[in-house]
Amino acid sequence: MRSPLFLLAVIVAPLVLEAQRLSDADAVDQMKYDVQYLASDRLEGREAGTAGERLAAEYIAQKFGNIGLMPYGDSATYRQAFPFAGVPKLGEANALQLGRKKLKLDNDWSPLPFSASGEVRGTVLKCGYGIHAP
Known part of the structure; x- marks a missing residue:
């Protein structure tokens, strides 16, 4: 038989976790806002090396911090350099x-x-179009 403490934890855990979630409507509204901002003309398409790309990176880094993600990239930031x-x-x-x-x-x-x-x-050599249809 399972311990009563284990059963209590199984019953209480979903209640505690539920309290930490946004409502579905709030989560959808936040996602819409995030997508609209990241797709906005203000970010100029977010092409690498542009001001729009830097704004998008700062926005995403701020969101990471807001939800409690710990920085782990270069110099303990949310960024990581890579060759381009x-x-x-x-x-x-x-x-x-x-x-x-x-x-x-x-x-x-x-x-x-x-x-x-x-x-x-x-x-x-012409090999056709790469399509094999029965």
Whole structure:
């Protein structure tokens, strides 16, 4: 038989936890407000490195603090640095040629920050569209 103390804890725990929750309506209102703020024109799309991105990060950090999350990132903050390749710096030698056809940079093709330099030779093989339908 289970101890009476265990049964009491099982009965009382949901009541204590219920008292700590927002009402469903309040939680929905708060979520709507958060989404509207984060999606607002004031944050300029939150693109990396912009003032809008910094405002969004500050807002989220404040929300983390408000709900009691402890900072654990760089310098005991809610942030963590990471490498970011950004927009590639194009050199004068950037070129792409298919057979005898020279493709125009930024019109026909664009290098990506993680693109490699090199040369490839071979035959182009058309394999269909990758769809197998019975």
